[in-house]
Amino acid sequence: MKHKNIQPNLERRKFLKNGAISTAAFTIIPRFVLGGNGYTPPSEKLNIACVGVGGKGRVDVDGVSSENIVALCDVDQKRASENRGELKSAYAAFPSARKYVDFREMLEKETDIDAVTISTPDHMHAIVTMEAMKKGKHVYTQKPLTRTIGESKKVVSFAREAGIVSQMGNQGHANEGPRILNELIWQGAIGNVKEVHCWTNRPVWAQGIAERPKDMPPIPPTLNWDLWVGPSKYRTYHPDYMPFSWRAWWDFGVGALGDMGCHLMDYPFWALKLTSPISIEGYSSPVYEETAPQASLITYKFISGLDGSNVDVVWYDGGLKPNMPKGIENHIDLWESIGGVIFVGDEGVLVYGHHQPKPVLLINGKEKDFGTPKEIIPRSPGHYIEWINEIKGNKNRALSNFDYAGPLNEAVLLGNVAIRTGEKLIWDSDNMKVTNIPEANKYLWEDYRTGWEL
Incomplete structure (x- = not known):
């Protein structure tokens, strides 16, 4: 069965872009005078949500920061609040973005999202990616694309049938x-x-670890451990597993x-x-x-x-x-x-x-x-920009x-x-x-x- 790609925000951007063209007929003030040379008005930016925003996820948030970062989701609030090198934490850098712990709640509530980055541990890649695609969102998923081959086959097939603009996060490809x-x-x-x-x-x-750790330290209060384990077999928390x-x-x-x-x-x-x-x-x-x-x-x-x-x-x-x-x-x-x-x-x-x-x-x-x-x-404008440009209908194609x-x-x-x-x-x-x-x-x-x- 073909999956319909629901893209309400593409219609939103089309309407706003057409509205801007109509308005331009009644004014002689160039847009760059209002916003500065190279300025991109908010109406032409994507609304992007990011799942997993600490560690490598923080780099991925930065990679799409040319757009509107509207929501940030992470099960580990401590990790999400940490700086990465010279990058301020995602929470500090994007204070107006709405914060979530559960990606399912975010996707249910944030109906205005155009696209989602997924930068979680490997066992969550397929689950979050598929859920976002079912909501009609374009996806940027970190490598490896999935943890298992069965997941990989399903994710690829769904993206193709639904017309999703996708990119895997092997940035060297650009x-x-x-x-x-x-x-x-x-x-x-x-x-x-x-x-x-x-x-x-x-x-x-x-x-090459022979057995699980046997001690049982308490779960940090800033971590939703059950959500972190996600679809995998449940086990007790231990810092040997994460972050x-x-x-x-x-x-x-x-x-x-x-x-x-x-x-x-x-x-x-x-x-x-x-x-x-x-x-x-x-x-x-x-x-x-x-x-x-x-x-x-x-x-x-x-x-x-x-x-x-x-x-x-x-x-x-x-x-x-x-x-x-x-x-x-x-x-x-x-x-x-x-x-x-x-x-x-x-x-x-x-x-x-x-x-x-x-x-x-x-x-x-x-x-x-x-x-x-x-x-x-063709030379690439950048791994993230390829993906963003293709979503917007520009000439670049996401090559991964x-x-x-x-x-x-x-x-x-x-x-x-x-x-x-x-x-x-x-x-x-x-x-x-x-x-x-x-x-x-x-x-x-x-x-x-x-x-x-x-």
Whole structure:
């Protein structure tokens, strides 16, 4: 069934814009005289609500601050009230925005919202995103798009059918560096790519934890713990879970791979026009029932969208790294950074550090200046602005929309399924199942606790 996209505020903006045009016929005062050059009147701004406004969520609020921030929602009032670096807390920066603890109440009451940012722990991404889309709101959801593959399939399908303007929060997708990287590969700088290596310094939190903490400290009075747990199986509060270390626990996060995979695997996914992997095989330090391992190495086999050949994408975390390519010695800062990728072609190598301005080209083990490749991909005004502009009907398109981000997210999460089963998996994306290890399919979807549904 097609889902109707209810967009009352688009009609509001259209009416106000037309009204402004009509009024202009009776005055000779230019708008910039009233508001300053570059001024955008409130009638042309989106009404945006933000769910999860502390930590990374605070950065996302800032990213859309060119618009009207009308509502802020967070289950952790202490976290929401904290500054992040030089950014004042969202509550202090936007004092007129209405404050909520429960996103469902916010979406029910705030009928004038155009769009929502979702910057919660991973286990809440699908729930909040889907609820906002059901209300006809456009969505910006942090990476990973969802915690499970089943959630990912549902969220992507709904967004497409409902005509939602979407963006996943892998901000590097808007940077200049990946565009140069893609253009070099597409213009044959290293020949045919046969393998890609992606590494990260994550986790920088504890993983590989054998059992839950046993002590039971009191729940802070500023935290709604039941809402924080959300659709996951209920457990007693402990500071080992939040505000940051939830990433290690399968009920709440997807480990180092889920944290950085949608950033670093985005580069080969985009450059080689990949879709679903054919197979996934992983090795790791000990895997416990409830937590991601301390270190993992995962090999994905894809079919390249460029030439139809097989290509391996290998993932490393927890201190594991690929062999350092000859010629990169002058870029040790890149090698020791948060993470990066190595594209190995039959004529050369490209090394790209996460969020770096450009890649390093190596030919026969020596660095080579590649000049300026022919521009193929339009340059981005910014990850958040892409999304905002598309909602407004401007020429920019959100390039990490869910149709793109969903398959990337699916591929990333399959790595964790391989790690948890300890088996090589053969993947059938169309039918959403592992075909050779049936028991692996239990990790594709996990039941929500009573009172929660997607």
